Amino acid sequence: MSVWLLTDAAMDVHVLPGHVERPDRRLAVADGMRDGASEAGAELVEPAVEEIGDEEVRAIHDSNYLTLLAAAEGSNGAWLDPDTYVVRGSLRAARLASGATVQAARAAASGEAEVAFAVVRPPGHHAAAARGSGFCLLNNVAVAAAALRRDGVAGRIAILDWDVHHGDGTQAIFDADPAVCYASTHQSPLYPGTGSVDERGSGAGLGTMHNHPLAPGAGDSEFVAAWQKELLPAIEAFAPDALLISAGYDAHRDDPLSHLAVSDDAFGAVSRLVGEMSTRLRLPGVALTLEGGYDLAALRASAATTVRGLLDGRDHLPNRA
Numbered sequence: 001m002s003v004w005l006l007t008d009a010a011m012d013v014h015v016l017p018g019h020v021e022r023p024d025r026r027l028a029v030a031d032g033m034r035d036g037a038s039e040a041g042a043e044l045v046e047p048a049v050e051e052i053g054d055e056e057v058r059a060i061h062d063s064n065y066l067t068l069l070a071a072a073e074g075s076n077g078a079w080l081d082p083d084t085y086v087v088r089g090s091l092r093a094a095r096l097a098s099g100a101t102v103q104a105a106r107a108a109a110s111g112e113a114e115v116a117f118a119v120v121r122p123p124g125h126h127a128a129a130a131r132g133s134g135f136c137l138l139n140n141v142a143v144a145a146a147a148l149r150r151d152g153v154a155g156r157i158a159i160l161d162w163d164v165h166h167g168d169g170t171q172a173i174f175d176a177d178p179a180v181c182y183a184s185t186h187q188s189p190l191y192p193g194t195g196s197v198d199e200r201g202s203g204a205g206l207g208t209m210h211n212h213p214l215a216p217g218a219g220d221s222e223f224v225a226a227w228q229k230e231l232l233p234a235i236e237a238f239a240p241d242a243l244l245i246s247a248g249y250d251a252h253r254d255d256p257l258s259h260l261a262v263s264d265d266a267f268g269a270v271s272r273l274v275g276e277m278s279t280r281l282r283l284p285g286v287a288l289t290l291e292g293g294y295d296l297a298a299l300r301a302s303a304a305t306t307v308r309g310l311l312d313g314r315d316h317l318p319n320r321a
Contacts, residue, residue: 001042001311004113005033006100008049011121013089020257020294021121021135028296029119029249032303039304040311045113051092052099052143059146060139060173062130069094069137080132094122094137098144101289105144108285109153109242115310117247117303118289125167125246125291126192134165134192140289141246142173145180154241155179160231161186162223162270163248163291164258166195166211170246176203181210181238183231185223187251187260188213210234214251219261220269223251227270236277243278243286249293249302257294264298268305275313286310 007030012023037044057066072078072086079085097120104116124141126134141159148154159174161167161184171194174180186195201209212226235243253261278286288306293299 001040001315002113003033003037003042003044003307004104004107004116005030005044005046005119006049006104006116007119008096008100011093011096014087014093014122016085016087019085021123023121024296025293025299026119026121028299029290029303032300033117033119033307035300036304036307040308042311047103049096049100050103051095052102056102056143056147057095057098057138059150060129060142065130069132084132084135084137086137090122090137096120097122097124098138098140101140101144102147104287104289105148105242105244106151106153108287109148111284114285114314115307116285116287117307118287120290123248123291124169124289125161125163126165126169128169128172136169139169139173141244142170144244144287144289148242149179156238156240157242157244158183158235158238158240159244159246160235160274161246161248162251162267163246164251164255164260165191165248165292167246168192168194171195171199171209174205175201175209176205178204178208181208181235181240183210183235185212185214185226185231185251187216187258190258208238214260216259217261219253220263220266223260223262223266224269228273232273232277236281239281243274243283245274245286245288246291247288247306248291249299252293252295252298252302254295254298255293257292264301264305267302268309271306271309272313275310279314
């Protein structure tokens with residue numbers, strides 16, 4: 001079992017003192033990944049991260065938006081919204097985050113890694129084609145999905161998002177795309193206010209978006225059941241060629257930014273289900289990219305159970321590919 005950890009300290013130049021989206025998050029998740037790989041007896045590989053190129057970014061993001069980011073960085077920083085900042089070095093950090101996510105996706109899709117986790121910041125799933133928001137500058141998972149399709153590796157891609165906040169940027173980017181299936185659990189009501197059950201996609205993509213809002217106070221049973229009984233069956237029926245996970249851990253009961261009561265064990269339980277499904281689909285691996293999560297101990301423990309769960313799910317099925 002090969003597990004890839006893709007991260008880079010250069011991402012931490014994107015920092016604003018006092019902001020909850022901080023470099024310690026990256027370190028906590030990286031340590032959790034190492035814990036999980038070690039406990040599972042897996043080989044851990046930590047390749048160098050490569051900054052994403054303009055062509056790959058522009059497959060998702062408008063040129064005018066990228067020009068805006070560069071101008072904001074060049075003018076000693078700016079706020080894109082009340083939560084989302086740009087400082088000197090932010091754009092390179094974002095390009096590294098997207099680059100790491102593309103590397104993780106390619107490693108999992110090719111079978112080089114059974115689990116590949118891009119432990120990155122800034123996060124990405126709130127970023128739309130022409131705007132950044134919710135701490136996010138570039139939509140890392142969307143850039144990775146586009147790269148796999150351009151490579152010819154995967155024609156149909158499923159994106160799983162268990163962050164406590166709905167991935168409005170990811171959904172908007174692929175809303176009318178019949179070849180991308182998006183599935184999300186998230187607290188509602190909560191920022192950004194999207195992700196109702198009747199948001200099912202549009203045009204040719206109608207029926208490819210699957211949202212399961214969770215009420216404040218929901219815990220392990222509701223979280224696991226949403227994935228086991230509704231979302232994972234929808235993804236499996238879609239029959240994707242690749243699985244990408246927007247792995248946010250702010251649904252954790254100890255997180256300061258939400259009101260759900262999910263434990264790190266529940267992240268492990270859902271991960272095991274995903275691992276089992278990936279084996280039934282005969283996928284070589286699963287890729288993840290870090291989204292939210294702001295309690296350091298919860299981040300580390302949840303990342304560890306995620307890695308163990310994915311590997312355990314893939315290892316204990318008789319029809320493993």
